[in-house]
Amino acid sequence: MAGGTSTPGATVVSRALSVLYAFDNTHRRLTVTEVARRADLPVPTTHRLLRELVAGDALVRGDDGRYAVGRRLWDIGQLAPERTELRNAASPFLSDIHAATRATVHLAVRDGFEVLYLDRLSGRASVPVVSRTGSRLPLHATGVGKVLLAHAPEEVRECVLAGRLRRLTAHTVTHAGLLRQQLDGVRRDGYATTTDEMTLGACSIAVPVTRPAPADNTPAADPDVVAALGIVVPTLKRARTRLLTALQVAAQGIARNLQ
Template sequence: MAGNTSTPGATVVSRTLSVLYAFDNAHRRLSATEVARRAGLPVPTTHRLLRELVAGDALVRGEDGRYAVGRRLWDVGLLAPDRTDLRHVASPFLSDIHAATRATVHLAVRDGLEVLYLDRLSGRASVPVVSRTGSRLPLHATGVGKVLLAYAPDDVRERVLAGPLPRLTAHTITQPGWLREQLDTVRRAGYATTTDEMTLGACSIAVPITRPASAATEPEVVAALGIVVPTLKRARTRLLTALQIAAQGIARNLH
């Protein structure tokens, strides 16, 4: 439960926050009753707050009557300094790669046990993909996700490997042992690939973006940069080189 703010002294702000905090990775779409229970609020109060949040585009109400986080709230979240700086620094590099390849280009970070797409560039010539800016997808089935999982803390990696590993297509890697071997290879090679694992007809290649070490910190993988194309058979080396050069440029400009 997100917390109980139904006490007489609870402010409007605290009640509103409790409604927003009712949503998390495991609870993305909630009914009004579920929000009320998780927020510890009376149902009538919850209904009123939900109406106001929907009117302000902080939440959206689906055709099934359930609520989800709205785009406006996502845009506000992107103002957090670390992600704002990352998107700003990476933007010209994504544009250069997209202009050269006309492929879908992704900038992503790990958010818990999922990939969060901070930016995406695509065009008419791009392979159709399910990702969009602000969306979250499984770590084990995407190129950027495999990079982020390979360099994630041990406890995160073990939680993902413990499953379940959803099968998105017939080619999705769902065997923990096989996925572990792939992640070991990613760390050795410095890049990840997928073939038809998230979407049929789509292959991807991705590399880590590493924040440089300083006197007080160790090098840290802060994001992943990836490209989605129909096939990697002929262009793998060219695409990998372009990604690595871009990732190095982004890293040099990160503060």
């Protein structure tokens, strides 16, 4: 279930939200029956709500009869103040990195136990990249995800490490002990890398974006990591240092723009 409710006291708003929450990164296109099951609502009620949500451009209905989230919802989501500020602060730096490297560049944040991609500029090189703006991917299998997981609250890290680490390719790190060592290295070295872990033929390198220190320069126990900035390329063998430097400079610039 997606957290819906069919109780008699449920309001129209709560039922509509249950329908919307039925969609997620692994359930992008759903039939009426599938939405009803995930929203825990009767099929007739679900059908009526879907019809009204399509009329309001919140959802779209494909030729195959399946429903999907409409662009209007994504546009509304981008109005969230914190993420709007972050995207605006990062935009010129993402463009600079993209222009200099012609690689795919990502700006991402942690959303629960997943990576949420706030922005993406596609590279010219034929590197298999599955991320899209607005999509979510596992924390443990991506460069930006490892950065965000390394700097997440301890309870989040322990929950991920204690859970089932899904294998996306033969190279995905699914051993909790090895992943823990990698996360320790990310906090120590200030960056994360992956090689063929999310998709074969794609390597990534990523760094944290931190919120500026307090004006009184009071030292913080841990950096306030608000996002991760990453690049996806075919290989890191010859360009690791250059790409890392570009990311670190951009992350510092974004942090200044957040002041």
